[in-house]
Amino acid sequence: MTTPVHEGLAKATQSAVHLEMRDTYQPSDPEFIAWQQGKRLDPAGDRSSWWRPFLDVVAETTARGVVMQRARIVSEPVTDYIRYEYDVTFPNIVAGEQVRWLARRKAADIALPGTDLWMFDDKAVLFTYFSGIGEVVDREWRTEPAVVDLVKSAFETVWERATPHEEYRPR
Known part of the structure; x- marks a missing residue:
């Protein structure tokens, strides 16, 4: 499935940055629900048990020399959803993405956009708009x-x- 994010990554030649600022996303995500019920990914286990199709895109993008960075601004104490994201981030690292975390209180004096986004090659920004419960409603x-x-x-x-x-x- 081709999404606007996939399109941006396919065209990127230098950089792709992703800024996430919500404490909850898509609470109906089956993987999140499975995590809540005790499912955990095992980094030492069979790679096919934790590799996701999006990671193929990440690996392909970084192999072309595109630097991929993801920053997450989070409230502390963190929500269960953020704890889940933290637990399932190691595959992104394996695929070549750099990920960092920032406590929201350390971001209080930063002029931030009003929603999550991707920026490609410092030229094009893809904003993602969410419903109050974290479902994607639009992109721009x-x-x-x-x-x-x-x-x-x-x-x-x-x-x-x-x-x-x-x-x-x-x-």
């Missing part, structure tokens, strides 16, 4: 220089302050 591409500059500045500041996944421990 923006390329105006002022929008790109805001996103670039916000992401760089978040990235600089954030803790690498390997060092972060959810509280």
Whole structure:
């Protein structure tokens, strides 16, 4: 399935950054529900048990030399959904994505966009709009220089302050 994110990644030549700022996403996600019921991914186990199709896209993108960075701004103590995301992030790292975490209180003085986003090659921003419970309701591409500059500045500041996944421990 081709999505706007896949399209952006396919066209990216240098960078793809993803900023996540919600504490809950898609609570009806079957994988999240399975995690709530005790399912855990085993990094040492059979790779096919934890590899997802999106990770093929990540691996292909990073193999082309595109730097992929994901920053997550989270409330602490974290929600169950964020704890789930933390637990299932190691495959993203294996695929070549860099992931960092920032406690929301350390982001209070950063001018942030109003919603989650992807930015590709510092040229195009894909905003994702969610319902109150975290279901995706719309996406919008923006390329105006002022929008790109805001996103670039916000992401760089978040990235600089954030803790690498390997060092972060959810509280």
